[in-house]
Structures are given as C-alpha cells and as structure tokens.
Amino acid sequence: MSSDSDTGDRVPRAGLGHRVPDLGAMELLLAVARLGSLGRAARELGISQPAASSRVRAVERQLGVALVNRSPTGSTLTDAGALVTEWARRVVESAEAFDAGARALRTRRDSRLRVAASMTIAEYLLPGWLIVLHGRHPDTAVSLFAGNSADVAERVISGGADLGFVEGTDVPNGLDAAVIAHDRLVVVVAPSHRWARRRKPLSAAELSATAFILREQGSGTRQVLDAALAGHGGLAVPLLELASTTALKGATLSGAGPAVLSELAVADELAARRLVEVPVEGIALERVLRAVWPTGHRPTGPARDLLSLTRRPA
Template sequence: MRDPDPSVLRIVDELARQEDETGRASISAVARSLGLAQPNVSRALRVFEKERGVQIVGRSPSGSRLTDDGRAVASAGEPVLEAYRNLSEILAALRRHRSASVRIAASLTVAEYVLPPILLSFRRHRPDIEVSLRMENSEHVLERVRERGADLGFIESFERPRDVHYRTFGHDQLVIVALPGDSRAGGGPLSAEDLSQIALLVRERGSGTREVIDRAIPGGARVAAELPSASAIRTAAATGRAPAAISRLAVAEQLRTGALVELPLDPSVSLARPLKVVWPDGRMHEATALFLQEVLSAGRR
C-alpha cells in the first residue's frame, strides 16, 4: 500500500483545527481555507477512507465531525506535516542558493585569457553571486552543459553546437610561433601546404585550438607533440622543441618581448576562430542570465 497522500493529511489537520475552534468540521470551510474546490476535498477524503478502511468524517444533516479514527489520523499526521514543512523550507533555501550561483565550464584558453576580466567586472557589480569555474577542453565543456553539470559553457568552435543554446561573443586568432632563430621567421609567408610539412606542438583532439589548426591544414596538423594546455605548449615552444600552434592571447607577452616570434602566413591560411557561450534548454536562473549579459556586453566593447 502506498504512503498516505500529504494533501489529505493537510485536509484532516485543517478539519481538526476548525473543529477545535468552532465545535464542528466544515468541509466547505476547509476547502476555502486551503484554496481547494469543495468537491475535490470531499473526493479526496472518500478515496482515503476507502483505501485505508477508516472513516475520517462523520456526516449528518447537522454537519460533519471528525470520528475517533479521524482524530487519531490528525494527531499522527501532525509530525508528518511538520516534516514536510521542514523539507519545503530546505528546498526553498537550496533554490535560493542555487539561483545566487553560476557554474561555469570553459575551455582552457577562454578560462585563462578571456574570462578573468569579465569575472572581475561581474564580481564588482554583483558580489552577492557566487561564480565557480571549471576548465576543460571544448568537447568536454559541451558534454557538461548538455548533462546540466554547468549553467554556462565557453568553447572555441566553428560548428553549431547541438542540443544547447549558444551565442558567439568574440573571436580569437591562432598564430604559429617559434624561437627567434627559426629560419622560417624571416622567409616568405607559409601556405597551408607548407604548414603540412612542419611538425607542430598542438593541443589534444577535442580542443578548440586543435580543431582550428586541423581545419586549416590539408589532412590535419603534423604533430610534433600533443600537450594539454596553452601554457604547456608555450613552455615547450620556448625550449625550441618545435614551432607551436597557439592562441595569440597565450603568447602576447612572449611576442612583445621577442622571446618567441610569429611565423608569417599566407592570407589564405585562416586561423581565426569564434568564441561561443552555450547553455542548456530550460529556464535560466536570474544569476546565470546576469552573468551571460555581462559576457555579451564585454564582447560588444
């Protein structure tokens, strides 16, 4: 037998309260008090009485009164209803906390070089909203958003993401960098065919960076080494291990100081990539909507 319906326990509890106050139990008054239709209240009581084999209300031309069994149910139901009220308060508190936080998953490049100023600006405007950030490659970010493990995801991708909403909020440019002494640094622009002959330091498959370089080079990049982050690629490039395909954002300081140089590319080689913010289907919490607005505003500046 299934557990008693809490809505019926509320009806019985209200009947007992009214009977204590007025000396009689009025189903119509209970219906008004609980905001229910009287026929629905009467039907719920009849179903409960039939299923449980007890009579809750004694009905007569002079009115209704709780039976002894009805009194016993009302008394036993009090702690159950109190537990439900406590549960409702806990759930409400969890919703309030949830609505005042934003879970973000972002590709490593976006997390390291694009989001920090946006996060700082948002923190100044809304210190009451907690923002958590998880870094992983674009493919894993999309998986996390689809599974609702993140409220917003940030990826680098040419493809239209499936099963999520998205907006393009900016663009990034990859560059091919090497040590200053690399003979190709002073030569003519490199074509896609030229790049296909050069072993490059690249990110792993599934990352937005790898997607760009593989699209630009016929047959995909020739790999000198696959590394898990822009920082690792930058460090390896600085040792002279091989030229690297990397976001310009990640090597801005090294290009400025001359620690690394950018190899010239033919204009036909496109290494630009769109930056997208994605979110799952369903209602978006206010805090998430506010952070999304901050991101889109930053993209327009």
C-alpha cells in the first residue's frame, strides 16, 4: 500500500489562519486575564468595548468554546479561556521575539551601505550626496567601489553592492534603473595642442580618424563614443587607454594628445584654461547617468535614501 508521498497525491495542508486567532485577539485575551475587565482591556489596547466584545465572540465561534464569563462586575476567563490564554501567551511572546529579531535585522542592514559607481559619478557627484546622507544617518557606514560601468553592473547583479551608478547608452540586463542626471562628452586638448586654436568644429570623420586618449572598454564614456561613431567608421586605435578619469586628464594636460571626457570631469580645467574644449559637429555626445539595482528589488533603507538624494530638483 503506497502512501501519499509515494504516489505524489499529497493532500494539501490547510493553513493555520482559519483555526488560530490573530495576534490582536490573543493580546485582548491576555489583557482581559490581567485586568479582569473587558472594558479596561479594550481601553488599554485602544479599541472600543463593543469592538472588543465582538472580537472575543468571533474567537469563541472560531474555536467553538466559551472563553469569557461576562458580568456587571467584570469579566473572568472560563476554564477553557484560561487554557487558551496560556497558549496565547506563548504565541504572543514568540511574536514579540520575532519582531525584535526582524528589527535587529533591519538595524544591521541599515548600519551599512555598499555603493558601486562609475568613475565620473564616483568622483564628481557621489561625494556631495554622501555628505548629505551622512548628516541624516551618521551611524551608517558606507563602502564605495569605483570602476567602469560594466564592472558596476556586474557588482550590483552579483549582490556585491546595494546600489549602483552607471553611465552609458542602455540599462544593463538584469537591472532596473532611474535617470539621475544627464552629461555631455567633450573633446579636450592642452593649450599647446594645435587644436586649441581651431575655430572649425571637428567632423565625425575627423573624430573617427583620430587616435584619442580614452577610457578602457566597458566604461560609459567609451560606450557612448563607440555608439556615436559607429556609423562614421568607428573609433581609431586609441593613443592611450587609461582606467581612470584622473589619469586621462593628467595625460591630456601633459600634451600627450586629445581626449574625450565628461564635461563634469573637466569643468574646473576648462574654466582655468588648463584644458581647451574643441567643438564637434555631426554627432551627439550626450549621455544619461543612471542609478541601478537588481530587477524587481527596489532599494530599501540607506540605499533608498541615497537614491532619493540623487533625484532632488537642481
């Protein structure tokens, strides 16, 4: 003779909800036992006496036994009521322990924030947001990973970061996103470079034929530039490939060659004339900056608070 588990015809186990009173009803029974009055129990729990009476009657119908003796002088538990109340006490204590444990988990989660950001955002936008966040949540420890947009996406998808910030043309697969800012790429040279005195804008064909100092493959800057020049012959072999914005600026300032960089990253150098922007025509070099998180898992706790800071009106 085969069992249910042998045949796979297991009878579904009924849930406890229709047989076990809810926590509110259990707390009411405990208050009646402690105070000896349904009215006082109702006041302690912040409900009306009719509501309390209705709740007790509902539990009695649910369990099929009388729980409370009502009289003009007060309310007392029946023998069955005393037994049910003792059971209820254990359940309520377990629920309180569960709630305390859940609060501890939230506290532990809220005590740290792991952020991954592309280089431009990490260097030029994130510090200001983190200063404000620290003012609001001084006990939250923040760790920051800075890399290219592809590395940031991978880190967020793998669970290594609670929130990421990327640049580029599209939202990486496996991530949801929110637009936090827009940026523009600019061609820059040292004042000594021959392009520094150029008045005619660079064409797409000239850009395609030029060996630039560039970020590495996987960076948001490189993605946008590759997409912009895809229909114009593509990018020439780079003069240099460097893994940080600071390194690119240093090489360009030294006169090594022209570079394509975020307008955010070179604002100070352009204002001080340490670098010169060369005008471009025929292609769009705008890009979108995004916050990203795993698909279907909206940021919570400090990550949610940081996301809200990035989306404040300018």
